[in-house]
Amino acid sequence: MTRADFDWDNLRYFLAVARSGRLTAAARVLGQDHTTVSRRIAALEAAFGSPLFERQPQGYRLTKAGTQLLSFAENIERTTIRAAKELAGASAAISGSVRIGAPDGFGGSFLGPRLGRIVERHPDLQVELIAMPRVFSLSKREADIAIGLNCPKEGRLYARKLTDYRLVLYAAPSYVAAHGLPQNVAELPQHRLIGYADEYIFSPELDYLPLISPGLKARIRSSNLIAQLHATIAGAGICVLPCFMAAPYPDLVHVLPGQVALDRTFWLITHADLHDVAWVKAAGDFIAEMVQAERSLFMPG
Numbered sequence: 051m052t053r054a055d056f057d058w059d060n061l062r063y064f065l066a067v068a069r070s071g072r073l074t075a076a077a078r079v080l081g082q083d084h085t086t087v088s089r090r091i092a093a094l095e096a097a098f099g100s101p102l103f104e105r106q107p108q109g110y111r112l113t114k115a116g117t118q119l120l121s122f123a124e125n126i127e128r129t130t131i132r133a134a135k136e137l138a139g140a141s142a143a144i145s146g147s148v149r150i151g152a153p154d155g156f157g158g159s160f161l162g163p164r165l166g167r168i169v170e171r172h173p174d175l176q177v178e179l180i181a182m183p184r185v186f187s188l189s190k191r192e193a194d195i196a197i198g199l200n201c202p203k204e205g206r207l208y209a210r211k212l213t214d215y216r217l218v219l220y221a222a223p224s225y226v227a228a229h230g231l232p233q234n235v236a237e238l239p240q241h242r243l244i245g246y247a248d249e250y251i252f253s254p255e256l257d258y259l260p261l262i263s264p265g266l267k268a269r270i271r272s273s274n275l276i277a278q279l280h281a282t283i284a285g286a287g288i289c290v291l292p293c294f295m296a297a298p299y300p301d302l303v304h305v306l307p308g309q310v311a312l313d314r315t316f317w318l319i320t321h322a323d324l325h326d327v328a329w330v331k332a333a334g335d336f337i338a339e340m341v342q343a344e345r346s347l348f349m350p351g
Contacts, residue, residue, distance in 0.1 A: 056097045061123045063090035064102065068120050069190035071109035079192055081178075131323050145174035146329030150337070151193030155275035156316060157181025159295045160347075161197075161337065168336045175329055183273055184252050188321040194330050195337070198317045199255040208325040210334075212316040213341050215348035216293050217258065219305035224285035226303050232288075235263050235309060242287035244278050247271040255314055258290040262310055294347040313349075316341070 066076035066087070073084040073091075080087065095102050102116035112120060152161055158181045165177055180186070186196040189205055201209050221231070225242075232238050243259065245268030251257050259266040270287055272278050275295070282289040288305055290312065296302050318337060324330045341348070 057090075057093060058126075060090045060094040060097075061126060063087050064094055064116075064119065065123050065127060066191065067091060067103065067110050068112055068116065068123075069187075070192075071111070073110070079190070128323055131327065144172040144329050144332045146327075147176040147178065148195065148329050148333040149178040149180060149193045150195045150197070150333065151180045151182070151186030152197040153199070153275070154181045154183045155279075155292055155295055156197055158276050159279075159298075161340075164340050167340070168333060171336070172329075172332055175332065177333065183250060183275065188319060188324075191321075194320065194324055195334055196319045197337075198319050199253045199314060201315075201317050202319060206322040207319055208322055209317045209319045210338070212318050212338060213345055213348045214313050214315050216350065217290050217312045217314065218293060218296075218307070219262075219288055219310050220282055220291050220296050220302045221288045221305050222283055222285040223301055223303060225282075225287060228285070231303070231305060235306065238263060238266060238288070238306075242270065243268045244270045244272075244281050244287040244289035246275075246278075247273050258312055261312060262290070292348075293350050294344075297347050297350075316348075 063076065063080065063082075066079050067073060070076045070079065073087050077084040077087045091102065098115065098119070100115040101113050102119060103110040104113055150157070150161070157179055162179060162181065165179060168177060169175055180193060185198070186193040188194075188196055188207060197212070198209070201211075229241060232241055243266065245259050246256055248271075250273030259268060270281055272281070275291075278289050279291055279295055281287065282291065282302065283299055290310075292314075318334055320330060320334060325334070
């Protein structure tokens, strides 16, 4: 292999496929289509003269040569990240691209409307928000910053507490007019409840209803908290919602105040290789600043 045969950028594609095990997943991480990823992997294999992956129905598995290359590629990645840290430290300007992975409720309802402020502060910064009901893998570089519901105990991860937040029961005035309100927790099974579809509860911290009353079940279910919010606004039923999501809708009725309240915590998590990279740190600091400035939304008095 000659230097002319080798495109260093193809290593990014190799790492994404090695970490995800699938072309489509790697393509999402890279912001490319899967045919581009496939072409880049083929070019890398041609340059090395050896297959790097076994193509299987379950996904892409590293060959012996691929496993050897993975170690070298990760070393190159770490070296590149260190270089970026030092070069960014030499300049006051914040530039680069940062991907933020967040639960759909926090990402869509709180963070999304405020992203414009960070690019006003740092005009050369590019921000990508992935707001989905899932756990993001920082080791697989699915995000540079993840907003999590628990503090990670393993891995080379750096976590800091963003804020506690409170969830209570809400209903729309139209639902209350049609069905009335429960007077206590024992009456909740008589009402139409909205909640998560069981198989899409991506973190145990989201399994709210059994904590309110054992055996309590939702009749209207969704994998998406924003969909649950809008079903509630439309009068479909009673739902457990974070106070910060309900705050823009003052007509929503707080159900069973003083009887039902659940507290949870948001954590800001970065990979150890990235947490002090200038543009990643700037984005993380911005998120923390916005949350602290509006903490009363998360934990109302």
